[in-house]
Amino acid sequence: MWLMILLVATVPGQLWQQRDPRLWARLPASVAGQIQLLADSAVRVRLPAEPLIQKALEGHSKGAPGDRIVTAVAALLRALESARSALGPSAVESEIMAGAEWLRAGGTAPHLTGLRRTAPTRQLAAAIAMGTDLMTRGWTENDAAAATDRFLTAKATDRDFLLLRDRIEQAVRAGSSPKAAVLSEVRRLESGDRRP
Amino acid sequence: MADPAWLADAAARLRSPVEPRSDGFDQRIVAAVHRDRSVRRARRRVGIGAAVLAALAAVWAGPARSPRTTVEFEINAPTAERVSLVGDFNNWDQGAVPMRRGARPGQWRTTVPLPNGWYRYAFLVDQSRWIADPAKSIAPDADFGQPTSLLVVE
Numbered sequence: 001m002w003l004m005i006l007l008v009a010t011v012p013g014q015l016w017q018q019r020d021p022r023l024w025a026r027l028p029a030s031v032a033g034q035i036q037l038l039a040d041s042a043v044r045v046r047l048p049a050e051p052l053i054q055k056a057l058e059g060h061s062k063g064a065p066g067d068r069i070v071t072a073v074a075a076l077l078r079a080l081e082s083a084r085s086a087l088g089p090s091a092v093e094s095e096i097m098a099g100a101e102w103l104r105a106g107g108t109a110p111h112l113t114g115l116r117r118t119a120p121t122r123q124l125a126a127a128i129a130m131g132t133d134l135m136t137r138g139w140t141e142n143d144a145a146a147a148t149d150r151f152l153t154a155k156a157t158d159r160d161f162l163l164l165r166d167r168i169e170q171a172v173r174a175g176s177s178p179k180a181a182v183l184s185e186v187r188r189l190e191s192g193d194r195r196p
Numbered sequence: 197m198a199d200p201a202w203l204a205d206a207a208a209r210l211r212s213p214v215e216p217r218s219d220g221f222d223q224r225i226v227a228a229v230h231r232d233r234s235v236r237r238a239r240r241r242v243g244i245g246a247a248v249l250a251a252l253a254a255v256w257a258g259p260a261r262s263p264r265t266t267v268e269f270e271i272n273a274p275t276a277e278r279v280s281l282v283g284d285f286n287n288w289d290q291g292a293v294p295m296r297r298g299a300r301p302g303q304w305r306t307t308v309p310l311p312n313g314w315y316r317y318a319f320l321v322d323q324s325r326w327i328a329d330p331a332k333s334i335a336p337d338a339d340f341g342q343p344t345s346l347l348v349v350e
Contacts, residue, residue: 022287051284054284054287054316055339057287057288058284058288058316058344059339059340060288061282061289061290062326062340062341062342064339064340068340069340071339072339072340075339093313093314094312094313094314094348097314098314098348101335101336101346104336104337105336105337106336125348125350126350129314129346129348132333132336132346133334135336136333136334136336158350159350162348162350
């Protein structure tokens with residue numbers, strides 16, 4: 001009897017995994033089918049499928065044509081694979097997603113691996129996000145990775161990384177350059193000053 | 197001196213096995229014990245069943261939700277008639293989170309409780325114009341030709 005209950009209870013869950021209703025309700029069937037295949041292949045290699053689903057829904061919401069949505073989702077899947085490979089098998093979902101954004105900002109896998117080497121046991125999502133933010137603001141990857149690495153070495157917390165952007169904004173409004181603001185923060189942390 | 201006959205008879209009765217009483221008292225006791233065992237067995241089955249169902253419900257519902265942080269979103273759009281917050285946290289549904297006018301002229305605001313994680317989002321102005329959040333990081337890719345912001349909730 002318990003076997004019956006187990007089967008009845010788990011089969012619909014597995015069907016749900018195989019066919020995400022959000023895709024099929026909003027995208028043309030041919031596009032939804034291709035996205036579903038990409039999401040399924042992500043699950044098979046233990047990568048998060050949700051970012052792929054969200055990328056497809058973003059494309060639909062922004063009025064992108066189907067082939068462009070599929071191309072974007074496939075590119076994101078490749079970036080997720082590369083990020084996980086660079087960050088190691090222990091990388092959690094938010095780290096993999098941050099790593100994918102790093103790569104899509106023009107960063108490279110060796111720098112991600114370097115950050116992991118600097119801080120092998122801590123969560124890197126906030127740190128990588130800060131580095132990515134610097135690159136989208138025009139920093140070179142070398143400079144962004146070096147600044148992130150120095151913050152990690154200085155034992156910056158996730159909150160430090162998240163606050164850094166606000167500090168840069170304040171410093172820039174006061175006439176400083178973003179790079180000078182970051183270096184000032186690095187020096188502050190390295191001196192042991194932990195004031196928020 | 198020999199035992200009296202009544203004593204020998206009593207001793208013989210005590211040595212003989214006890215026969216169930218004819219009024220069914222013993223049968224009722226035995227039946228009650230069996231009933232009690234059945235009830236306990238049934239209770240145990242119900243308990244195991246409830247535990248199995250609870251475990252299945254937990255599997256069905258997915259991992260436990262992490263604590264949520266209330267995140268405030270704000271955009272300055274003085275000419276807008278309508279502004280929506282659209283992103284990963286609402287499946288990019290344009291109607292899910294309409295923003296309210298703020299205290300300052302042109303200001304639009306809303307708050308959303310979010311579990312820890314990594315989010316992409318944008319503001320949709322008058323159902324036609326996508327704007328990234330100037331207070332947050334810009335997503336590096338522009339797959340669909342429209343700006344997107346990044347948010348990390350830790």
